[in-house]
Amino acid sequence: MSQPALSADLCLKCNICTAACPVAAATDLFPGPKAVGPQAQRYRHPSLPLPDLSVGWCSGCGTCSRVCPHGVAVAEINIQAKARLARETGIPLRDQVISRPDLLGRFGTPLAPLANLALSAMPVRWLMERIIKIHRHAPMPAFRTRTFRSLRRAELLSKPDPDVGTGVIRVAYFHGCGTNYYEPELGGMALDVLQRLGCEVVVPPQGCCGLPLQSNGLFDAARAYAARNIRSLSAFARANYHIVGTSTSCVLSLKHDYRTILGIQSEEADLLAENAYDFFEFLALYLDDRLEALPLRQVEARALYHPPCQLKAHGVGTPALAVLQRIPGLTVDLSDSECCGVAGTYGLKAEKYAVARTVGSGLFDQAADGRYDFLISDSETCRWWMAGHARLPVLHPLEVLVRALG
Amino acid sequence: MTPVLVVGAGLTGLFAAALAGRRGARVTLLTEGRGGLEISHGCIDVLASPLSSVELARLPATHPYQLAGVERIHHALDLFREIVAEQHLEYRGSADSTLSLPTAAGHTRSTMLAPLAQSAGALGSQEPFHLAALDHFRDFAADYAAARLRRSGMPVDGVVRLPMPNLPLNRDLYSTDLARLFDQPAWRSETLRAWRPRLAGVRRLGLPAVLGLAHSESARLKAEEHLGIRLFEIPTLPPSVPGLRLERALRHAAFAAGVRLIEGAHAVGLVEATYPGSVSGVVSQTAGGPRPYRADAVILATGGLLHGGLLARARGTVQESVFDLPVAHTSERDDWTADSPFATQPYASFGVRVGGGFRPVDMQARPLFDNLFAAGGLLAGCDRSREGSRQGIDLVSAACAVEEALR
Numbered sequence: 001m002s003q004p005a006l007s008a009d010l011c012l013k014c015n016i017c018t019a020a021c022p023v024a025a026a027t028d029l030f031p032g033p034k035a036v037g038p039q040a041q042r043y044r045h046p047s048l049p050l051p052d053l054s055v056g057w058c059s060g061c062g063t064c065s066r067v068c069p070h071g072v073a074v075a076e077i078n079i080q081a082k083a084r085l086a087r088e089t090g091i092p093l094r095d096q097v098i099s100r101p102d103l104l105g106r107f108g109t110p111l112a113p114l115a116n117l118a119l120s121a122m123p124v125r126w127l128m129e130r131i132i133k134i135h136r137h138a139p140m141p142a143f144r145t146r147t148f149r150s151l152r153r154a155e156l157l158s159k160p161d162p163d164v165g166t167g168v169i170r171v172a173y174f175h176g177c178g179t180n181y182y183e184p185e186l187g188g189m190a191l192d193v194l195q196r197l198g199c200e201v202v203v204p205p206q207g208c209c210g211l212p213l214q215s216n217g218l219f220d221a222a223r224a225y226a227a228r229n230i231r232s233l234s235a236f237a238r239a240n241y242h243i244v245g246t247s248t249s250c251v252l253s254l255k256h257d258y259r260t261i262l263g264i265q266s267e268e269a270d271l272l273a274e275n276a277y278d279f280f281e282f283l284a285l286y287l288d289d290r291l292e293a294l295p296l297r298q299v300e301a302r303a304l305y306h307p308p309c310q311l312k313a314h315g316v317g318t319p320a321l322a323v324l325q326r327i328p329g330l331t332v333d334l335s336d337s338e339c340c341g342v343a344g345t346y347g348l349k350a351e352k353y354a355v356a357r358t359v360g361s362g363l364f365d366q367a368a369d370g371r372y373d374f375l376i377s378d379s380e381t382c383r384w385w386m387a388g389h390a391r392l393p394v395l396h397p398l399e400v401l402v403r404a405l406g
Numbered sequence: 407m408t409p410v411l412v413v414g415a416g417l418t419g420l421f422a423a424a425l426a427g428r429r430g431a432r433v434t435l436l437t438e439g440r441g442g443l444e445i446s447h448g449c450i451d452v453l454a455s456p457l458s459s460v461e462l463a464r465l466p467a468t469h470p471y472q473l474a475g476v477e478r479i480h481h482a483l484d485l486f487r488e489i490v491a492e493q494h495l496e497y498r499g500s501a502d503s504t505l506s507l508p509t510a511a512g513h514t515r516s517t518m519l520a521p522l523a524q525s526a527g528a529l530g531s532q533e534p535f536h537l538a539a540l541d542h543f544r545d546f547a548a549d550y551a552a553a554r555l556r557r558s559g560m561p562v563d564g565v566v567r568l569p570m571p572n573l574p575l576n577r578d579l580y581s582t583d584l585a586r587l588f589d590q591p592a593w594r595s596e597t598l599r600a601w602r603p604r605l606a607g608v609r610r611l612g613l614p615a616v617l618g619l620a621h622s623e624s625a626r627l628k629a630e631e632h633l634g635i636r637l638f639e640i641p642t643l644p645p646s647v648p649g650l651r652l653e654r655a656l657r658h659a660a661f662a663a664g665v666r667l668i669e670g671a672h673a674v675g676l677v678e679a680t681y682p683g684s685v686s687g688v689v690s691q692t693a694g695g696p697r698p699y700r701a702d703a704v705i706l707a708t709g710g711l712l713h714g715g716l717l718a719r720a721r722g723t724v725q726e727s728v729f730d731l732p733v734a735h736t737s738e739r740d741d742w743t744a745d746s747p748f749a750t751q752p753y754a755s756f757g758v759r760v761g762g763g764f765r766p767v768d769m770q771a772r773p774l775f776d777n778l779f780a781a782g783g784l785l786a787g788c789d790r791s792r793e794g795s796r797q798g799i800d801l802v803s804a805a806c807a808v809e810e811a812l813r
């Protein structure tokens with residue numbers, strides 16, 4: 001039995017997870033994380049039929065695991081149960097497609113103008129909804145003509161340089177698919193800021209983290225991506241590079257999901273996990289003094305910061321907030337909502353869209369009170385979803401920092 | 407700004423963090439999960455009988471109330487009322503008298519501070535009341551509660567059955583589901599319209615505590631206005647709406663005071679320490695590797711045996727979970743419990759012993775570190791359930807620990 005499944009025994013049925021679950025609050029189709037998780041788990045034997053299909057409504061945001069006071073891996077139990085449900089009931093073509101952002105990017109980038117035109121046309125979106133069940137109103141990012149990797153060839157490095165002990169802080173940047181195909185400038189900012197703070201920064205070989213595949217139940221394919229990333233990135237970690245990423249959910253895969261949800265147990269997986277950092281977590285731990293020494297320009301604005309669920313699952317709080325609060329002129333309010341709703345690919349699905357939209361309604365109401373110039377969030381899928389619904393620009397905290405750094 | 411770390415985000419930790427933040431400290435609040443407020447009735451039990459120096463003198467010398475003294479007890483409760491009132495959650499009552507409130511099981515329970523929504527149900531008044539049975543809501547058995555309350559002489563006039571139109575019914579309803587619906591003005595108006603014809607002759611009505619979560623006070627007032635009767639709430643099974651409201655108010659107060667919250671943090675030990683001397687922070691286990699959090703003062707608010715602050719080992723040892731501080735306990739496992747479940751339970755007073763400065767002490771009663779403090783359910787020298795002092799000790803020890811930490 002997997003580690004998460006064993007943790008079901010720690011459940012006291014206190015329902016703290018149910019009270020916090022944003023999906024159970026949005027729909028009565030979902031009985032809540034306790035009911036489908038630790039409670040249903042005792043009926044989930046590999047040789048027995050599935051006891052309950054409602055776990056399919058779980059968005060995988062991870063709130064339940066974070067709030068559990070007794071150490072039950074509620075979300076991990078449910079993600080594994082959802083994967084079995086998907087395997088046994090069949091994984092639709094739609095899920096096979098949206099779970100491969102790297103393949104989509106590889107096809108989309110060369111055809112960017114055409115692909116973007118098509119994706120912004122309502123008749124096309126209507127057809128997509130009819131044929132492959134991607135909701136016509138689900139916001140989508142635009143393809144770019146150049147990938148991040150093609151723009152920063154100078155920093156690409158296929159094998160780690162041996163550490164010669166210069167004392168320089170070394171960073172191997174993990175960009176993720178979002179940065180590579182949709183937001184290459186964010187990766188550029190990460191490299192520039194780290195270099196300005198005196199780090200040696202390289203871009204190692206890497207692929208999709210595999211999280212969308214994992215969320216859609218394609219565990220074998222996710223494990224294949226994971227294995228390649230672990231091999232490549234752990235070699236960099238061994239050579240004293242810190243693995244730093246701006247996509248907070250992808251970094252969480254490296255730290256947590258590979259080992260706990262996909263069940264990969266190896267020395268390399270541990271080495272990678274222990275040396276992986278979210279961008280602002282890394283700044284706070286290693287570069288805060290240097291950053292504080294840099295002058296920050298006035299950014300006259302009021303912003304609403306929504307820390308993504310996947311960031312909160314790192315267990316390091318919201319490290320970007322402390323940096324944002326130092327920017328002169330900038331007022332940052334904290335989102336009142338547990339989750340924006342999209343949870344990666346969940347909100348794109350025609351049958352889940354309304355639930356995801358309801359989950360995010362508190363956030364969108366808060367954003368719509370007219371006081372905010374822009375929103376801030378650390379995850380690309382949250383940003384795209386929030387921008388589409390709140391009708392305000394949504395920035396990565398690093399973009400805000402770069403404005404202040406000038 | 408003094409950097410202060412608070413470990414644990416139950417009533418004690420949230421209150422300590424908010425207080426320290428308001429006093430200008432730079433506060434980091436580490437918590438593994440959410441605290442017990444989700445399963446709490448939301449009231450503040452201070453003692454079973456009104457607080458006085460005579461009452462206090464009956465408690466053991468090492469009791470947190472003895473260490474605090476009457477003045478500081480009153481001061482802590484005042485601070486609590488002030489902080490939550492700013493978040494639109496009003497508490498009634500005082501430590502000088504007890505409030506008797508009906509429970510969902512048809513008992514009466516005494517407390518000292520109750521949210522306005524519950525205090526209106528105080529049984530001191532002989533004004534008769536009805537209880538409400540809400541259609542489709544299984545967590546409140548009004549008939550059962552009414553019968554038992556009437557048997558113990560309470561002025562219960564009867565039970566009214568109230569229809570609940572437009573409910574999502576694909577699964578059992580939790581109190582939180584109804585509370586969130588009551589936050590929505592349109593749903594609320596429609597439901598109250600359906601209730602109105604059923605309330606002829608009712609002057610005071612006891613409802614399960616579901617009248618709003620984020621906007622509870624306005625939801626209840628709107629309902630009273632619409633129905634023209636007085637309403638009060640009775641807490642139900644977890645998830646408990648009054649506890650969630652209190653947690654929400656304290657979180658907002660903490661955020662407003664600049665507190666940095668780190669959830670999913672598993673505190674595993676000290677960054678470094680000199681003994682005897684001081685500690686320099688806490689190491690937390692994260693999704694990746696361990697991370698250090700440094701501070702000038704650390705307040706432990708991790709709770710007791712049920713909450714993860716104390717760990718019971720099979721062989722009879724009880725450990726403090728973060729720093730392995732000395733724990734006052736009996737080491738024979740057979741001696742942990744009394745023969746009768748209704749007797750005083752030895753395990754209930756297990757905990758970390760603190761001195762007058764709310765610093766954990768060694769077996770010779772000397773402080774272990776000058777900047778490490780403990781508060782709440784972790785503390786030894788008290789039996790919170792027998793004394794009826796659970797939340798009172800949380801608040802008082804949190805306020806004292808903050809005062810000492812920032813001294």
